[in-house]
Amino acid sequence: xxxxxxxxxxxxxxxxxxxxxxxxxxxxxxxxxxxxxxxxxxxxxxxxxxxxxxxxxxxxxxxxxxxxxxxxxxxxxxxxxxxxxxxxxxxxxxxxxxxxxxxxxxxxxxxxxxxx
Amino acid sequence: xxxxxxxxxxxxxxxxxxxxxxxxxxxxxxxxxxxxxxxxxxxxxxxxxxxxxxxxxxxxxxxxxxxxxxxxxxxxxxxxxxxxxxxxxxxxxxxxxxxxxxxxxxxxxxxxx
Numbered sequence: 001x002x003x004x005x006x007x008x009x010x011x012x013x014x015x016x017x018x019x020x021x022x023x024x025x026x027x028x029x030x031x032x033x034x035x036x037x038x039x040x041x042x043x044x045x046x047x048x049x050x051x052x053x054x055x056x057x058x059x060x061x062x063x064x065x066x067x068x069x070x071x072x073x074x075x076x077x078x079x080x081x082x083x084x085x086x087x088x089x090x091x092x093x094x095x096x097x098x099x100x101x102x103x104x105x106x107x108x109x110x111x112x113x114x115x116x
Numbered sequence: 117x118x119x120x121x122x123x124x125x126x127x128x129x130x131x132x133x134x135x136x137x138x139x140x141x142x143x144x145x146x147x148x149x150x151x152x153x154x155x156x157x158x159x160x161x162x163x164x165x166x167x168x169x170x171x172x173x174x175x176x177x178x179x180x181x182x183x184x185x186x187x188x189x190x191x192x193x194x195x196x197x198x199x200x201x202x203x204x205x206x207x208x209x210x211x212x213x214x215x216x217x218x219x220x221x222x223x224x225x226x227x228x229x
Contacts, residue, residue, distance in 0.1 A: 033216075042122075042206055042219040043160075058216065090159065103210070104150060105217060107160040 003027050004108035006091050012114045019078040021111050023091030025071075031094035032074040033058075033105060034066060036087040043090065049074055081115045088112050118143045120209050122220035129197050129227050137192040137223050139207030148210040149190040150217070151181055155203045163205075166190065177201070202227045 003026030013019050023032060031050055035043040035058075045058030047066040055066050063085060065077045078085055092105040119142045129135060141147065151163040164175025171183040181192045190207060207220040 035219075040221055042221040043208075043217075044219070045216055048216065059218075092160075103148065104162050104165050106162070107152075109159045 004091060004093055004106060006089075006108040006111050008111060009109065010112045012116065013081055014116050015082055016080050019081050019113065019115075021076045021089055021091075021113070023074045023076070023108055025074075025093050027093060027095075027106075028071060029093040029095050029106075030071075031105075032068065033092040033094070034064070034074065034076045035090045035092065036060065036085075037090060037110075038087050046076065046089075078113075081113075083115050086113060086115045118209060118211055118218045120207055120218050120220040122205075122207055122223050124223045125221070126224045127226070129225070131199055131227055131229055132196050133227075135192070135194040135197045135201075135225070137205055137207075137225070139190045139192065139220060140188050141190070141207075141209045141218075142188065143209060143211045144188075145211060149181075149183060150208040150210070151175065151179070151190075151192050152206045152208060152219075153203045154206065154222075160206065163192070197225075197227050199227045199229055201225060 005024045007022045033048040034046040037043050044060045046064050049055045049068040067075045089111045091108040094105045121140045123138050149166040152160040153163050154160050163179050164173050166173045166183045174180045179194050183190050205223045208217040210217050
């Protein structure tokens with residue numbers, strides 16, 4: 001398995017509180033991604049990063065922000081959590097985005113977040 | 117926008133039955149295609165991938181998939197399923213070389229003894 005850890009693995013919080021999820025990799029991969037997984041929706045991309053301090057929005061970025069100050073860490077922040085953000089959050093990494101090179105994504109173990 | 121359809125949401129099979137899960141995508145250009153599996157309580161793992169070349173690709177655990185460009189399809193198959201194949205299966209499409217994956221909604225497979 002790729003060296004990806006997520007913390008915390010489980011979190012319960014209240015509406016309106018800030019929450020930060022951390023993804024840490026030991027593979028030195030350039031690309032990192034945050035997805036949320038919800039029943040009936042599969043996985044949807046929230047934000048991704050293509051390098052240190054380089055990030056971009058995904059399909060469902062509203063209410064989320066990210067930061068990447070080091071290659072190995074990608075943080076996802078919910079500035080003011082809402083019940084609609086109750087979900088399982090997965091981090092993924094990828095070695096390259098260049099076509100023709102190995103570019104599958106490897107996933108972390110996930111964080112189950114409940115917003116009451 | 118790119119979309120991926122998995123028409124079978126829940127599939128129940130007996131052990132040794134054959135499996136075929138459908139996946140269709142909407143993008144008309146060059147694509148990279150993936151099937152991921154998620155066993156209960158675990159993270160997603162790559163089953164197989166198609167980048168180019170032979171449209172019939174073989175993955176782990178006896179799974180294979182066929183890319184049919186004219187049908188915009190990438191169906192997953194296994195000749196004989198096992199109870200341990202019980203999991204959720206996701207098709208994903210990358211149209212940008214790895215920047216973003218668009219996932220289907222998943223197919224929940226239950227294999228009964």
